[in-house]
Amino acid sequence: MTTAFGNDGFVVFDHVQKSYDGQTLVVKDLNLSIGKGEFLTMLGPSGSGKTTCLMMLAGFETATHGEIRLDGRNINDVPPHKRGIGMVFQNYALFPHMTVGENLAFPLEVRGMGKAERESRIIRALDMVQMGKFRNRRPAQLSGGQQQRIALARALVFDPQLVLMDEPLGALDKQLREHMQYEIKSLHDSLGITVVYVTHDQGEALTMSDRIAVFNDGRIQQLAPPSVLYEQPENSFVAGFIGENNKLLGTIEKMDGARAVVRLTTGELIDATAVNVSGIGQRTLVSIRPERVEFKPELMPSDAHTIDAQVRDVIYMGDILRARMTVAGSEDFVMKFRNTLGQTRLEPGQRIRIGWHPQDARALDPV
Amino acid sequence: MQNALDPHAAIVTEASGGAATLLTTADGQPLARALARSSARARRRAFLLVAPLLLFVVVTFVIPIGQMLHRSMYNAGFADNMPQVSAWFQENPAGTPIDEAAWGALAADLQLAAGNRTIGIVGTRINYDVPGTRSLFTSTGRKARDGFPPPYRDSLIEADAKWDNPTLWRAMRSASSAYTANFYLSSLDRTRDDDGKITTVPERQQVYVMLFKRTLWLSLAITGMTFLLGFPIAHLLATLPMRKSNLLMILVLLPFWTSLLVRTTAWMVLLQQQGVLNDIFVWLGVVGPDGRLQMIYNRTGTIIAMTHILLPFMILPLYSVMRTINPSYVRAARSLGATSWTAFRRVYFPQTLPGLGAGALLVFILAVGYYITPALVGGSTGQLISNMIAMHMTETLNWSMAAALAALLLGGVLVLYWVYDRLVGIDNLKLG
Numbered sequence: 001m002t003t004a005f006g007n008d009g010f011v012v013f014d015h016v017q018k019s020y021d022g023q024t025l026v027v028k029d030l031n032l033s034i035g036k037g038e039f040l041t042m043l044g045p046s047g048s049g050k051t052t053c054l055m056m057l058a059g060f061e062t063a064t065h066g067e068i069r070l071d072g073r074n075i076n077d078v079p080p081h082k083r084g085i086g087m088v089f090q091n092y093a094l095f096p097h098m099t100v101g102e103n104l105a106f107p108l109e110v111r112g113m114g115k116a117e118r119e120s121r122i123i124r125a126l127d128m129v130q131m132g133k134f135r136n137r138r139p140a141q142l143s144g145g146q147q148q149r150i151a152l153a154r155a156l157v158f159d160p161q162l163v164l165m166d167e168p169l170g171a172l173d174k175q176l177r178e179h180m181q182y183e184i185k186s187l188h189d190s191l192g193i194t195v196v197y198v199t200h201d202q203g204e205a206l207t208m209s210d211r212i213a214v215f216n217d218g219r220i221q222q223l224a225p226p227s228v229l230y231e232q233p234e235n236s237f238v239a240g241f242i243g244e245n246n247k248l249l250g251t252i253e254k255m256d257g258a259r260a261v262v263r264l265t266t267g268e269l270i271d272a273t274a275v276n277v278s279g280i281g282q283r284t285l286v287s288i289r290p291e292r293v294e295f296k297p298e299l300m301p302s303d304a305h306t307i308d309a310q311v312r313d314v315i316y317m318g319d320i321l322r323a324r325m326t327v328a329g330s331e332d333f334v335m336k337f338r339n340t341l342g343q344t345r346l347e348p349g350q351r352i353r354i355g356w357h358p359q360d361a362r363a364l365d366p367v
Numbered sequence: 368m369q370n371a372l373d374p375h376a377a378i379v380t381e382a383s384g385g386a387a388t389l390l391t392t393a394d395g396q397p398l399a400r401a402l403a404r405s406s407a408r409a410r411r412r413a414f415l416l417v418a419p420l421l422l423f424v425v426v427t428f429v430i431p432i433g434q435m436l437h438r439s440m441y442n443a444g445f446a447d448n449m450p451q452v453s454a455w456f457q458e459n460p461a462g463t464p465i466d467e468a469a470w471g472a473l474a475a476d477l478q479l480a481a482g483n484r485t486i487g488i489v490g491t492r493i494n495y496d497v498p499g500t501r502s503l504f505t506s507t508g509r510k511a512r513d514g515f516p517p518p519y520r521d522s523l524i525e526a527d528a529k530w531d532n533p534t535l536w537r538a539m540r541s542a543s544s545a546y547t548a549n550f551y552l553s554s555l556d557r558t559r560d561d562d563g564k565i566t567t568v569p570e571r572q573q574v575y576v577m578l579f580k581r582t583l584w585l586s587l588a589i590t591g592m593t594f595l596l597g598f599p600i601a602h603l604l605a606t607l608p609m610r611k612s613n614l615l616m617i618l619v620l621l622p623f624w625t626s627l628l629v630r631t632t633a634w635m636v637l638l639q640q641q642g643v644l645n646d647i648f649v650w651l652g653v654v655g656p657d658g659r660l661q662m663i664y665n666r667t668g669t670i671i672a673m674t675h676i677l678l679p680f681m682i683l684p685l686y687s688v689m690r691t692i693n694p695s696y697v698r699a700a701r702s703l704g705a706t707s708w709t710a711f712r713r714v715y716f717p718q719t720l721p722g723l724g725a726g727a728l729l730v731f732i733l734a735v736g737y738y739i740t741p742a743l744v745g746g747s748t749g750q751l752i753s754n755m756i757a758m759h760m761t762e763t764l765n766w767s768m769a770a771a772l773a774a775l776l777l778g779g780v781l782v783l784y785w786v787y788d789r790l791v792g793i794d795n796l797k798l799g
Contacts, residue, residue, distance in 0.1 A: 107703035
């Protein structure tokens with residue numbers, strides 16, 4: 001997927017920096033190239049600089065340093081209304097004093113479009129989001145999900161090449177949010193537009209994106225497709241931010257290429273893959289996904305190191321079982337296993353041996 | 368219907384079958400009665416809470432305004448003190464020649480009023496309608512202590528020839544009835560001619576209609592000025608960071624904390640012909656030493672001073688509305704392709720209308736009734752109708768006239784309020 005996008009540089013951030021107060025950088029040296037037709041998500045905790053990046057792209061903030069290019073053109077000095085970028089806001093920002101139809105007509109009117117053409121576009125955009133019947137309603141008469149659809153239709157009605165979305169689903173309940181994720185994704189696929197999407201919800205980012213840029217502290221921590229991001233996090237921030245994660249602290253005992261053996265602070269040895277550690281003796285934080293932890297010897301490699309674990313409690317979650325265990329002094333080590341017919345039932349207090357494939361445990365920089 | 372959702376409402380069992388379905392509670396009482404009983408306590412308590420305010424409003428607002436309205440069409444100054452001639456007017460319709468009986472009644476009444484020392488009140492009442500007649504009553508009253516001998520017509524005319532004046536008798540006839548619309552007619556520069564028809568008063572006596580028009584025009588101008596000056600300030604207040612906007616807010620409210628007189632006097636110092644502003648103009652050479660501008664004691668002075676004083680009433684409602692307008696609306700408009708002017712005109716401004724409506728209504732209503740500032744800085748061309756009301760209250764003591772003018776002003780404001788409600792809707796009003 002990475003190769004399909006990113007090389008034609010439809011949207012380019014070139015050494016972009018942003019400071020509000022002249023003393024601290026909110027965005028520190030951002031370099032990002034987004035391909036035409038790509039769905040790129042900026043993911044990160046609040047204050048990580050992701051929204052600032054989106055606002056700079058939309059033209060509501062100016063870059064303190066660096067260049068932002070859209071389709072090869074430097075847009076640093078282009079005012080927002082001349083950028084031709086559609087935008088969906090967190091609170092929808094539907095004009096409360098206009099009907100749905102008037103809201104959709106607004107971008108077309110300011111472009112001086114004729115009435116007949118306006119009509120056909122409004123009807124097409126409303127049909128696209130299945131809101132054709134709501135044309136004469138006011139935004140206040142619509143539910144959150146309906147307002148969201150209208151906001152989407154309004155951002156798309158003037159056929160922008162690039163659409164920005166700033167946490168557009170934040171105010172919806174879980175079920176509606178999942179449904180809208182699917183709809184936005186399918187609109188993206190059918191229209192072939194480029195989408196830059198900002199969210200702090202990692203589940204949303206994983207389901208929708210072609211690539212995800214994980215932001216923290218004003219920098220992109222990792223830029224990768226969802227599966228790579230989840231399975232091969234490059235540093236402990238990404239590992240901790242995306243999905244659930246077990247962390248074990250130790251030092252590198254042995255290294256053979258990427259394969260490493262780590263001695264934990266409590267003395268046990270575990271298998272791991274060296275990611276951003278350089279040599280023997282270095283301190284490291286090993287991160288293992290709960291669903292990759294095994295307790296049946298037949299599911300582990302034959303030469304795997306195993307360590308002691310004591311079950312503290314098991315939560316029945318329907319499709320899976322979630323066991324919380326004490327492992328190497330850590331009381332919050334989590335293991336998830338499928339709720340299959342005949343699955344071993346673990347009891348609180350039970351002692352087991354656990355292990356994993358070396359490639360599932362990633363030895364990262366210690367925080 | 369709302370009460371049906373009342374959590375205190377009893378459990379409902381619906382009597383099934385039959386056309387007349389009466390809802391009852393679980394123990395068989397009619398639902399409506401049970402509900403009334405359960406909510407009565409809460410209602411009583413709510414009423415007791417508002418009772419002090421209600422009492423206050425009734426005592427200080429409803430009763431005085433009611434009295435004022437009553438006084439505007441009721442003046443018993445003549446009817447009460449001149450009973451016999453009033454009775455004669457009652458019995459003989461308008462147009463009846465004044466006979467000896469009428470003169471006799473008048474003579475007897477004059478003697479009575481002189482004895483009761485109420486002749487002045489009677490004279491004042493007639494003086495409202497026929498200027499210069501108060502002295503006629505008092506001087507004749509002095510001669511009436513011992514009564515007039517018949518024939519009464521001749522003795523009264525002998526006492527003062529002015530008694531033989533049809534206009535005077537017409538005025539007495541209209542004053543003989545305590546209830547009269549005359550004060551309203553005068554308030555509109557109208558009067559009754561010799562045949563009792565309503566006509567306009569001579570041009571040089573016309574003053575009220577012109578003053579009403581001027582009050583309306585000046586109030587509109589002041590409202591417009593406060594809007595032009597207040598809108599940008601309110602916007603700045605709403606968009607600045609909290610610390611700076613608090614500071615600015617203090618500057619806006621500063622006039623509120625100063626006495627009205629002090630503020631008005633400050634304007635005198637600034638604006639008068641030998642004042643600060645004129646000195647600066649002369650120093651800059653904008654005007655010559657002989658061409659100092661007249662900026663106070665005229666209409667300009669009234670507009671400047673009142674705009675300043677009423678400005679906060681425009682800014683505060685605007686500010687409270689603007690603060691709630693999310694900046695993302697304008698951003699959305701910009702991203703949709705609107706220039707900043709279009710975004711302001713079509714997206715931002717329409718959303719400030721509730722605040723603008725409230726501010727404009729407040730400023731206008733206050734301006735229409737403003738008294739002290741025009742009195743101090745208005746000169747002769749900057750006087751408003753309220754100054755005329757004050758004059759009738761304190762100088763001519765014609766309270767009925769003052770009440771009629773005030774009632775017309777009140778009516779005008781109510782009409783305006785109604786028009787506003789029809790055009791914009793009162794529910795759209797946002798005072799804060």
